[in-house]
Amino acid sequence: MPINYYIFLAVTLFCIGVTGVLTRRNAIIIFMCIELMLNAVNLLLVAFSKMHYQEMVKLNPTAGIDGQLFVFFIMVVAAAEVSVGLAIIVMMYRNTHSVDVNFLNRLKH
Template structure:
């Protein structure tokens, strides 16, 4: 399959993530959109590593190992982010980010 398909899919996923972050007010949806953008970049990195490996320029596993480490960091980010969202819900009984000014006390 040509790499242009992967590039197009990655750009579409990244744009959906950006629109979700900019337009939504729900903290969980924003968090999911950030993860979607991160996975779009991972898809693009794997597609380019496959393209360069097929051309014989680089090792195919180098970028894929880097993507694996990005996914490990993303898993830690999910744990911390969801803990913050749960604490926000306990304090305000809502996950609307417009209500975060109540947490200043």
């Protein structure tokens, strides 16, 4: 399958994510959109990694899977982020009884 398909899909996913972050006010949805963007990047990483694998491994037997490895790191970080982020959202809900991010402008005052 040509790489272009993967790129189009990833770009689409990323744009959906960006649009979601920009337009939605619900913190949980924003959160999910961020995850969407991360996964778009993950998809690209995996795709490119697979594409370049054959040439890279000829030069160096241990090379060529960097992209896929990186994806694991991102997933771990994303999981950690989710746990922290969800905790924040829970705290936010307790304080404001809402998950609307526009309520979070208290620092201004």
